[in-house]
Amino acid sequence: MAKHRITQETFDAAVRENMEEFEMDPDEALRDTVQQFEIQGVDLSCIVKAVPTVSSDEQQEEQAHEVLQVLDVLRNRKDSDSVTELMADVKRFAEHCSLGFGQRYLAAQKDAYPVILSYCTKTLEERDSLVTTLSALAALTDGQPDLLDAEGQQLLLDVLKKYHADSSVTCKAIHAVRHCCLKHEQNRQDLVKGGILSLLTDAIRQHNGCAELVKEASVALRVMTFDDDVRATYGHAHEHAKSIVLEHDGLKVLIEAAKANVDNTSILSELCSTLSRLAVRNEFCQDICDLGGLKLMMTLLADSYETPELVRQVFSAIRAVAGNDDVKDAAVHVGGVQLIVIAMNRHMNISAVCEQGCACLSVLALRKPNNCKVIMENGGALAAVQSMKAHTDVANVQKQACMLLRNLVSRSQSYNQQILEMGAEALITKAIKTHQDCGDAGKAALRDLGCQVELRELWTGKHSSLSN
Known part of the structure; x- marks a missing residue:
């Protein structure tokens, strides 16, 4: 049976009622509210489980959650404001979004996506600021791939093309791509048509010594082979896997990256997992073996059998x-x-x-x-x-x-x-x-x-x- 859902306003009102009518302290009021709603079978996954605070703006007496306070500051910022202060606020917004899905969901309900996307667009020519704004976009879209629109898709593709030689910017853009493609078939198909597979494999090839980027791009490639969107009657998971192998030399790219990171079990685990998603045809399995992939897997088992997660991925x-x-x-x-x-x-x-x-x-x-x-x-x-x-x-x-x-x-x-x-x-x-x-x-x-x-x-x- 599906659980009931409530709005953030309803939850906050219940917390305030506990504080005002039953004279509970904020922490006790919050705990009691959560407990009561859970007993009633209410789904609180989209709720910010925190007591709203008063904004630092003395003229604003209304209470609001901190993520919305920061969003309001970003919405009212002017182009003439200090870039340093502006990026500090964008970073604060990303940090609040990273606290939990409730914060991200609440921000999205208050139209945070167009605000953050506009900052990404404005900082396209400013490398350091772009890293910050892309981080905010990735944090906001985590678990909310529906937010991405055609403008956002094009921005991510443009960033990956423009900054292909910059591992930091590329990594942040790929992180956002991954979040926007997980459980969203249409975003996957649109980005594949825009050339994302070539950009991802080229990024691994060009930066195979950068551990964070290789890991991120490997996961993103794997997500492109998923069939996890229950809304899609027909997915292109198999077609995407074939394209990665046949058109973008994905098997060789991944195996070479593994050879370049033999001491990093975290990366090797991700690369093995992605290789397993690409073994969709008999000849691809043989290609992995011929390229040294099977030998690499056996070496990993022999050298790293003490690491359970890597063992699991190698088995797979x-x-x-x-x-x-x-x-x-x-x-x-x-x-x-x-x-x-x-x-x-x-x-x-x-x-x-x-x-x-x-x-x-x-x-x-x-x-x-x-x-x-x-x-x-x-x-x-x-x-x-x-x-x-x-x-x-x-x-x-x-x-x-x-x-x-x-x-x-x-x-x-x-x-x-x-x-x-x-x-x-x-x-x-x-x-x-x-x-x-x-x-x-x-x-x-x-x-x-x-x-x-x-x-x-x-x-x-x-x-x-x-x-x-």
């Missing part, structure tokens, strides 16, 4: 590129199975690592009896069983582990007894009963393990007829 990338059967064999041949199992055992308490590890081994085992042998010999099945024991309440871990166990025995029952002796049957049965999503994968695993399983026939084609 291996899983994606192993959709190609030749890459499957190559990954196993270079010791990938051993590294995956070691990393899984090291982070057995982290469900996301276990999920991706099981999924990765499952892909390597699919239709590959020889690979199954290597996985069994190196403890892959045991790692899956241990994952199921460690995360009984996580449906995705249970499902991926069931799929791995099923793939290991689907073409050869010689491992059945060994897996059953690990206690797999009871764990799979429990997963089926506990998690609805595990039904098909769990029953398939039990069937191929030779266990008793009830398979329900959904439709037999009988007792019905076709009418003209």
Whole structure:
């Protein structure tokens, strides 16, 4: 059931009522108001949970939230005012927007976007000021991509073209692009038509030694391959991924950037995640391998298996590129199975690592009896069983582990007894009963393990007829 929503004015009035009628101090009044609305099932995600303050302007006695006070100052600033003071106010506005979605939403409701966009336009020729205004634009549009209009799209494209050699300006502009494209298909399509993919890949290529920019641009490229806008009946995620690879040499750009940042696990994690989003065709998977991407992933696993987030992203990338059967064999041949199992055992308490590890081994085992042998010999099945024991309440871990166990025995029952002796049957049965999503994968695993399983026939084609 959808939660009720209230306006900021209603919330603020309730806080004032607690302070005036019940003589609560501001903090107590705020806590009580939040608690009462939450008990009523009200969604407060768009609300500024703070007590409004009186503006520093002595002539203005009306209370307002600080983000609106700063916005009002920016709205009334004159071109003749000090640039230093002006940029200080823009920076203050960005800081308030960064406090939470409630501040950003309230500012947007009071028409902050055209005000900030006008400052971006005015500072287009002033590099230092532009960095500040772009930061404010990125902060305001975080979670609010609908704010971006055609004028804003063109401004971001113009900035990236004009300041392509400046890593700081480029990074801020890309940050805004990312926020405006997340969960907004139309913005993605419009910016792609405007040439954003070329600008993003060129930025990584030109500044692959700048860690912050490489990370930001990599995430932005990945966002262009998302299909996350529920309002769009048809997205261009696949087309954008193909364009990044075929028209902009994206695979080589990302892998070269990874090689240039081998000591930065945060960047490597993002690059692996983006590569996995681009492995949408069989030949792309092979290209990643040929360009040294698979070797890089294995090196990362060997050198950084202590870092769980990087391990998770590397698992996801291996899983994606192993959709190609030749890459499957190559990954196993270079010791990938051993590294995956070691990393899984090291982070057995982290469900996301276990999920991706099981999924990765499952892909390597699919239709590959020889690979199954290597996985069994190196403890892959045991790692899956241990994952199921460690995360009984996580449906995705249970499902991926069931799929791995099923793939290991689907073409050869010689491992059945060994897996059953690990206690797999009871764990799979429990997963089926506990998690609805595990039904098909769990029953398939039990069937191929030779266990008793009830398979329900959904439709037999009988007792019905076709009418003209």
